[in-house]
Amino acid sequence: MARAIILMADSLGIGAAPDADKFGDFGANTLAHLLQAYEQDKGQPLALANLSRLGLIDACEAASGASININERQQPQAAWGYAKELSSGKDTPSGHWEMAGVPVLFDWGYFPVEQPCFPQAFIDELIERTGIPGILGNCHASGTTIIAELGEEHVRSGKPICYTSSDSVFQVAAHEQSFGLDKLYEVCEVARTLLDEHNIGRVIARPFVGESSDDFERTGNRRDYSVLPPAPTVLDKLAQAGGEVISIGKIADIYAHQGITQKHKAPGLENLLEKTAQVMAEAPDNSLIFTNLVDFDEKYGHRRNAIGYAEALKTFDDFLPRIFAQMNDDDLLLITADHGCDPTAAGSDHTREYVPVIAYRPGMTPVALGERETFADMGQTVAQWFNLPELDYGTGFKAALER
Template sequence: MARAVILMADSLGVGAAPDAEKFGDVGANTLGHLLDAYAQEHGAALALPNLSKLGLIDACEAASRRTLQVAKRQLPEAAWGYAKELSSGKDTPSGHWEMAGVPVLFDWGYFPHTTPCFPQAFIDEFIKRTGIEGILGDCHASGTTIIAELGEEHVKTGKPICYTSADSVFQIAAHEESFGLERLYEVCEIARSLLDEYNIGRVIARPFLGNDASDFKRTGNRRDYSVLPPAPTVLDKLADAGGEVISIGKIADIYAHQGITQKYKAPGLENLLLKTEQVIADAPDNSLVFTNLVDFDELYGHRRNAVGYANALKEFDDFLPRIIAQLKDGDVLIITADHGCDPTAAGSDHTREYVPVIAYTPGLGNVALGERESFADIGQTLAQWFDLTTLEYGKSFASALKPTQAQ
C-alpha cells in the first residue's frame, strides 16, 4: 500500500495569480522577491540545491515568467508545476481545504477596517458568556505589534486583546500565566460558537509570555478553531477507508480535526521538520503525513522579513534530504503552499498567488506538470494514489508520477 507526505510550506507563493488585481496583489511573488532581497543583502544568491532539484525554481519561473536569483541550482528530478486557486479568498482554510479537494466557493464573513471593528451585539454576548470585564484592541492589527502595545494593560486589567486581519478571523491574545492558557482556550471556544452566524472562518488563540512590552513573545501554544470544511476532503476519505491521517503542526486545527487520526504539535520550523522525519519513519502503509510549516507565514511573511524568510527557506532546503531518505518505493512527497505572503508587499496580509505543486517519488525524473487549474488537483491525485473514490473537484496527475514515465 502507498504512503504520502505533504509539506505545506505555508505562504510560499510563486507568482501573482491571474486574478491578483482583484485582491490588490498585482506583481506579488513571494519566492522571487525573498530571493531578490537575500541577494541584495548578501551580494550573492541564496543556494537552494535540494528545492531546485525538486523543481521549485522551475515552477516559480514558469508561473511568474522571470528568472530567479538562486545558487547551486540543480536539474529537477521530480514532477513540478504551479496551481491557481478556485476559492474566493486567499486565506488559510480556503487554501488547505481546496488542496484537499474542497474549494471554498462562498464568501467568508469579514470585519470592517474600522475601530472598533467587531459587532457590538457579539462583543456584549461574548463578555456575558465568558465573564471577562471587557476587551482590548477591537481593531485590525499585526499580532506582534498589538501585544507590544496592549500587553501590559492586558496583564493589569485581565481584559483579553481581540483583533482581526484581512482574513476571516477573530484572534484573542492573552498572557499564559496571568490570564491562563486553558482559560484562553475556553474563551476562544465561546467566541467560536458565537461567530458562526457571522460566517467567520477561524478563531485563533494567541498566547504569549514575558514581563513587559520589551520582551512579550508569542508561544507555541497557538490553537486555531475553524469551522468544518463544507464537504468531505481527501483526509476524510482516507480515514474512513481505514488509513492513517497524521497531522503535524496546525493541520488538525485547520480541518477542525475532521479526517485526522493522529496529531502532533511542535514549535518552530526545525521541530516541525524533526517531528515529520520521526513520524514518517514509523508511519504504516496507507498513511498520509501532513505538516504545516507555519513559520514561513507567521514569522517572516506577515512581518515582511524577506531575508529572514530566505534564511528559513534555506533551513528547509538543508533538511529535505533527511525527509527524502525516509521515503520508500510507492511513497510520494508533495510540497505546496496555501497562498502567498509576499514579504516585499505593502501591509501585512496574504497575497493572491500561484502555489507550487511539487511531487517526488523514488526513481522519478524531470516531469513538467504545467499550470494546474485548481489546488484540488493535489487532493484528486492523492485520492487516486490511495485508491479512494473520486473527489468532485480537481484533475489527478498521479499517472505522471510513475518512474517508468519519467522524462
C-alpha cells in the same frame, strides 16, 4: 501499500495569480522577492540545491516569468508545476481545504476596517458568557505589534486583546501566566460558537509570555478553531477507508479535526521538520503525513521579514535529504503552499498567488506539470495514490508520476 507526505510551506507563493489585481496583489511573488531581497542584503544568492532539484525554481519562473538567481541550482528530478486558486479568498482554510479537494466557493464573513470593528452585540455576549472584564484592541492589527502596544495593559486589566486582519478571522491574544491558557481557550471556544452566524472562518488563540512590551513573545500553544469544511476532503475519505491521516502542526486545527487519526504538535520550523522525519520512520503503509510549516507565514511573511524568510527556506532546503532518506520506494512527497505572503508587499496580509505543485517519488522521471486550474488537483492525485473514490474537484496527475 503506498504512503504520501505533504509539506505545506505555509505562504510560499510563486507569482501573482491571474486575479491578483482584484485582491490588491498585482505583482506579488513571495519566492522571487524574498530571494532578491536576500541577494541584495547578503551580496550573494541563496543556495537552494534540494528545492531546485525538486523543481521549485522552475515552477516559479514558469508561473511568473521571473528570472530567479540562486546558488547550487539543480535540474529538476521531480514533477513540478503551479496551481491557481479556485476558492474565493486567500486565506489559510480555503487554501488547505481546496488542496484536499474541497474549494471554498462561498464568501467568508469579514470584519470592517473601521474601528471598533467587532459587532457590539457579539462583544457583549462574549463578555457575559466568559466573565472577562472587557476587551482591548477591537481593530485590524499585526499580532506582534498589537501585543507590544497593548500587552502591558492586558496584564494589568485582565482584558484579552482581540483583533482581526483581512482574513476571515477573530484572534485573541492573552498572557499565558497572568490570564492563563485554559481561560484563553475558553474565550476562543465561546467566540467560535458566537461567530458561526457571521460566517467567520477561524478563531485563533494567540498566547504570549514575557515581562513587558520589550520582551513579549508568542508561544507555540497557539490553537485554531475552524469551521468544518463544507464537504468531505481526501483526508476524510482516507480515514474512512481505514488509512492513517497524521497531522503535524496546525493541520488538525485547520480541518476542524475532521478526517484526522493522529495529531502531533511541535514548536518552530526545525521541530516540525524533525517530527515529520520521526513520524515517517514509524508510519505504516496507507498513511498520509501532513505537515504545516507555519513559520514561513507567521514569523516572516506577515512580519515582512524577507531575509528571515529566506534563511528559514534555507533551513527547509537543508533538511530535505532527511525526508528523502525516510521515503519508501512507493511513497509520494508533495510540497505546496496555501497562499502567498509576499514579504516585500505593503501591509501585513496574505497575497493572492500561484502555489507550487511539487511531486516526488524515488526513481521517477522528471516531468513538467504546467499550470493547474485548481489546488484540488493535488487532492485528486492523493486520492488516486491511495485508490480512493474520485473527488468532486481536481484533475489528478498520478499517471505522470509513474512514467
